Amino acid sequence: DTGVSQDPRHKITKRGQNVTFRCDPISEHNRLYWYRQTLGQGPEFLTYFQNEAQLEKSRLLSDRFSAERPKGSFSTLEIQRTEQGDSAMYLCASSPTSETLHFGNGTRLTVT
């Protein structure tokens, strides 16, 4: 079990630029989740995949955000035309058919 891997760990970008984050789940975990966490808050759900199908999206996920999980393995989260309000920790988690989520260490995004 190598754990959930996220890349990069940190990303600093200028407002208006596009960014893409990658998440590699624990192998054989068919469920993959993206969360966003801001300072002083708990993680907020963004979206959820079962295999390659995106089954649920939060209202927090504006049209500037898109997530994919081709072939049901790794996932990418893209933010277009970044805004300062997008600055946060982006967490990925995976799970098998059980309920317990296994989180990666996150990608910290800073938009200047």
Add this chain to the structure above:
Amino acid sequence: AQSVAQPEDQVNVAEGNPLTVKCTYSVSGNPYLFWYVQYPNRGLQFLLKYITGDNLVKGSYGFEAEFNKSQTSFHLKKPSALVSDSALYFCAVSPIGAGTALIFGKGTTLSVSS
């Protein structure tokens, strides 16, 4: 609206004393309940969960939690705190069951002094 409340932003205890971190929830149906811990600049680590059965659930690192349906609470407890337990603790609920997104509380910072 479905929600999780952690009424204390911070809990301070002395090493060796018992600790309690409080959590209450408001969801429909029979939820699944979880506790996670987060260390600085790290992701969340699973501590324990309640699905069904015995109301007292035991988890990692000596932590346990008690499910109280009438009070809609799921408080985290440990008989004897360690300095290394100092971290940010999150309560979470899955409103429907397996596979649905977890709703997290805002977190409680636990500080254990030596």
